[in-house]
Amino acid sequence: MRIKEITASLGYLILLFSFSFLVPAVAGLYYNETSEYVYKAYLLPLIVSASIGCILWYNSRDSVENLRERDAYIVVGMGWVAIAALGALPYMFSGTISNPLDAFFESMSGFTTTGASVLDFSGGDYIDIYPHSILLWRALTNWLGGMGIIVLGIVILARFMHGGLFLFKAEVAGASVTRLKPKLYQTARILWAVYGFFTLACILFFMAAGMPGFDAVCTSFSTLSSGGFTLHTDSIGFYASPAVEAVAVVFMFLGATNFVVHYWFLTGRFREASKDAEMRTFVIWLAGMSAIVIGSLMLSGMDSPVRNGLFGAVSAATTTGFSTVSDMSVWPPLIHALLLFLMLTGATLGSTSGGLKTARFLVLIKNLRNGMIKAIHPRAVLSVKMGGKAIPDSVVSRIQILFLTFTMVLAVSVLLLCATGISLVDSFSASASCIANCGLSIFSPGVGFHTFSPFAKAVLTVVMWMGRLEIFTALMVLAPSTYRK
């Protein structure tokens, strides 16, 4: 580990990140919030993070060119922690969430696009009791975290981030994004451009569906990033509008599916786009699961089963975590299980969704089948194929390791939550929701993230962080062997 190289890259990232405080600050002034509030909530954090960034960068500015692969893991892992910590400052300084741990949880939940909230809603709807600017900040954390902070850093700081390639690999695990252009920053730029384009479209569609402008912006941020923060305690259900729900379903799907495929679609390469094996599987899988959810809701005699069932299934599978019903606990247990299953499998690679992703499951299942064939024909030479191309064994084994560690982290999290006295069902639901960065809360009545003990919240914060970095990068940061000379 080489401290200077790491701090130089971190410094750049934090410096870049500090500018994002300007967005809620401007919004605060626009919505006539007091200048003292704007200063305390946004300018102070801006000054703090900009100075930290400057100090880190200035001390080691000559070293940024020599970032190595193992250092990149630390930069990305620590970068996410640092940015979540700095992103918690507005909540703390403005008094929205005065407890530092809760503020950190909320911020981490935002950046990892989990969308689990500990915001206090005893006084009424979020939008009635909190200033607009802080809600915009909350949505913005979703949006920034969705496509990835590091990827954004590579887009903007391409010239300075010489370790960009390693950083990209550490954030986008297994480099699952197909190169579209020879230079990495060009590919990253396309991803962000498509992301921005969809966000804009989503805002317009939401407004056309009757949402107020501010709601449309904030909700779009959370929709495309598969984040799930909303302005209302009733989530999307507040609007009680089929049109809004339809727009949300479409854009949740777009945000949670491969942006490379979207780019092909937008540039008219339909043949390549339609051949993507993972996309096809995901669509079939999502359609099938939605049908089961809808059928089961019908059988148990719930209200408007098609609307709520489809929305719930898409919200879980895309790991967004919006909901249209105020209390899911009245739904039959089968649906709870299905939704948890959907969020753990996640959507597709190269998207903003969390979970394990469909392609990895495809590989695991095909590998399992190969294993069985091998038992019958010991001399058979088999390869795992995706879309006609063989997947190298090293990639297959990496996916197996990921699956194993993912399951282990989930199990340990459930264990620790149970230790704080939370029931097994709620522990599992909360852990799954956090590791898949979904945020959908399927809890027993009266239980929510805000009722958990500080220790449980701390555990879940770590789990969200690990989930977003797809375990491996997070493990590298935590493993002592990384720091040995």
Place this chain on the structure above:
Amino acid sequence: MYIVVAGAGHVGAEVARALLGEGHNVAVVESNRKRIQELESLDALVVEGSAANPRCLAEAGIDSANLMVAVTGSDETNIIACVMAKAKGCKTIARLRSPDYMKEGAVSGRLEIFGIDLAISQDMVTANHISKILLLPSLMESGDIAGGQSLIVELRIGQGNPSISRMPDSIKLPPGAVICSVARNSSAFEPSHAGPLQRDDRIMMVLDSRALVRPAEEAFGMPSGSVSAVGGRMEGGIDKVVIVGATRVAIQVAKLLEQDRITVLVARDPEGCARASEALEKAIVINGDATDSNLFKDEGLDDAAVLMAATENSEFNMIACLLAKKRGVPRTLSIVDEPELRQLFEQIGVDIALSPRKMVVDFIIQHISGKQASATFTNLQGSGITAMEILVDGSLWMVGKEYHNIKMPRGSFIGSLIRNGKCVKPGMFDTVKPGDRIIVMVQPEAMRKVERLFSYRHGKIMHK
């Protein structure tokens, strides 16, 4: 520029790395998965597959590419890749192993029938380069600068050289010669900071003209080889050259030298010898083992002035050189396949170790960057440092500043200055003037910073 590199062997990977370093967009096509894994750390689009396959080329973005560099191991693949790239409007560069595609004796050239803009014969590049170096007793490398008027040379301080332990500044050089740098181990020093000269130091000098090569050597007390010019035609001095191996490079070098020198080619395999004797006229071809002491004595190889080992086996080359040295051959040159081993070879006692691959990479890069006039290098292989020539034009930001006020990045310094065709050391109060050619000595890690310093603000960097 958008450049597609076909083939990621040693040459391909090095070319891709160098092009990326110059800021180009690079796509690499390679069929070997192992090699692809080694490319992981490059910020380039990597396509798995054959470069002769139109689908792979399309995937690599040949439609929008400006240049195709075909350096796979197969001539046929290179040609097909270039033909296809040409059809898409690319410029094309190909390395060809077989000399028969080219005009007899040409190093590189245009191949109209295949649409190859620059076909490079690796063997000819190597042979040409080697034959120049072979004939100069102390000269390691030479390169032309200032459009061919001046030249940059590298000398190595041998054992027992009278200038050992003298300060570089105290050596009285003929006018028109300037010491740019002293390279020791793998780092370079300004002459005034280098301290006393040591054995194996490499001195890099800029000379006004070729005529100064000999006086400069004399100033350092180098053995009098009575060299009068850089190049193949020389009088006196070396008269016997031994070449070990019957590879294409070896035969080619022998061909270039046999007219003016007594040339002896020794090779172990009879078929190679047959090929060599067919290709050569005056040179003597001997079938035998160059490491065999009897053969050495019988054939009178020990009174040769220089021995070059150019078999395909690097280890054998090294041993042949070391044994020859022990038996009294004053100068030895070895071909090393792996560029990384060059320095090690020279430390052990081989006088010069050269890597053909590195030469081809340098040749290609110089061609590409020279065409563009964006960056310029004279890569002196031995010490790993690069002499960069910068032509100052009126719009460069530093015009009018004093030379000693220009803060150079760490790992680089101004070696010399060519003003009005004369090499000088920039004095205390000299200011930067348009038309100056600044020779900057750059270590690899500082390359990017130096380029930024000069090229970012409209400095015009000229290729040699």
